[in-house]
Amino acid sequence: MSETILVTGGAGFIGSNFVHRWHRNHPDDHLLVLDKLTYAADPTQIADLERVELVKGDIQNRELVVHLLDRHRVRKLVHFAAESHVDNSITGPGAFIQTNMVGTFALLDAAREVWAGDKAARFLHVSTDEVYGSLGDTGKFHEAMAYAPNSPYSASKAGSDNLVRAYHHTYGLPTLTTNCSNNYGPRQHPEKLIPLAIARMAKNEPIPVYGDGQNVRDWLYVEDHCAAIETVIAKGTPGETYCIGGDSNLRNIEIIKILCAHLDKLAPSNLPHESRIAFVADRPGHDFRYSIDASKLMAELGWSPKTPLAEGLEDTVRWYVENRDWWQGIRDRGFHSERLGLATA
Template sequence: MKILVTGGAGFIGSAVVRHIIENTSDSVVNLDCLTYAGNLESLALVEGNARYAFEQVNICNRTELDRVLTQHQPDVVMHLAAESHVDRSITGPAAFIETNIVGTYTLLEAVREYWNKLDNMAKQTFRFHHISTDEVYGDLPHPDEVEFVSDIPMFLETTPYAPSSPYSASKASSDHLVRAWQRTYGLPTIVTNCSNNYGPYHFPEKLIPLVILNALEGKDLPIYGKGDQIRDWLFVEDHARALYKVVTEGKVGETYNIGGHNEKKNLEVVQTICLILDELVPKASAYADQITYVQDRPGHDRRYAIDSSKIQRQLGWIPIETFESGLRKTVEWYLANSVWCQNVQNGSYQRERLGINA
């Protein structure tokens, strides 16, 4: 196949591109406008491969989308291009509305026109795979708030949407658009909603890379509120495998939740990173001594948890990495790739706190 990946220079997108090029015989067209979080250095392993092509295009640019689709003739579109950081969406929601909603609409219309011109066989095998987040579901009861363990639910594919932040609201909107284009126009779409990703090549505004780099530089390790917010953590390479499985074997019109089976409190995550660093890069004091507690994020969701039994049952996917093995690989990668870390921070962002101007 020839697969068009939007946002292929981002964290999850680049993992998907690397997975396809390194583990399949498919070709990839990477469409990315290279915002602050898009980084072609994350694709150095596939650069120059005959099955890989890059197009610097914004998904809001209909003319360029039409050109790319006509020129490259993809069999599949995997849509990962998005603004994705909750703190940034609190400070400046407009970019999230523009990219996640208007951009997804623009892409859907360009793909719909392209798909309508395909022959019958190509139309039947074509797929538009929209990659989304578990944050569209809102939050779940926290274990501290319930009397019985049996009362602690998880997100299902049928869980009603209740987004809390401008980011999650914009992603919920894009999910609804994709499903509407399938229902109304017959465009063969599939939606996946994933839990928190972590792993190599992650831009350091997110918790895990931020903590690793701050710890190594002797800076504070900021914990929002009490650090008791719970997330389900999914190693990005496990996610890439799941996404390829869905786009090649998933059923049109279906939604698949993808989780890592690793619910952890934010404080636990930071403490585990500190213990790994104590072992790998020992210093006089414990890295956990750098932990500080800061003002919580406005509207901060208490708990996310994915029930991914559907994708396991129907498509045979399960995560390979445990949280412990995946986190160790992640820390080791950042220790071995200081040049990438330095280059990705050469822009305006220097790991400062965002999202407090509510």
């Protein structure tokens, strides 16, 4: 039986990959994408898909959301839309509060009105492991951990997570929350570490690395993340939270050196790319280590990551090398792939 799914932020990196996956796996469904089309969005990624309709709009517009849910009889809402770049949250936190907290509130309240107690509906809120703060040398994030956000971005996501929880416990809204580790893959905006580094290597520019490069991240291939979200929608228990990780933990400098080795083969320069690594002043409040324990999702819902980090990184590098026009177009529009530390180092 066909239905219409509302996907917020579906023109962004993770959202567009999810739209493609759902479109491929559910050929009778329609997808309604609500996206503000900020600098990080790329509507061309979903433009040629049949049964996908893009609505340019702000998730803070409660009346618009009510209209879309009601008119299209939407009973599944997948919420990706967010301001997500930590650096930007440090220089301009206001947009993060408005989009991530006020926007999520508007979506929740619209769904509460339209669904009116429909227990078969689903509101899936996509969040981040950064809400848990920073780990020491050992341990992993898990669903029972207390929140301890350290940046305006993670604080705004923690606030939105709490709103989702409150709407379930107060109003019975059938919500689901996922907290993922760092995503990577093709078509990611070059403000993020991996595509930023690849783009700068391809241009023979310095490769900025915060601090001493020892910060650790758990890397999750975007297609594996989308598979997890699809699984949680189908099998997840309303009111529950599920942590999603790739179980691929590396220091930032280790990731950069792997990327350098790939670029030395695919886009060789007169000097080894590793020679262009530039350590810059660390980001304020930079969390030391992230690592996800995804055992709940694996045990209860049967999901597991399928893409080994080595394979995912190789595919990602090859995509950026072969699609230089895509990321060069972003740079031409004014994004120069700088990091906060570049101005102060």
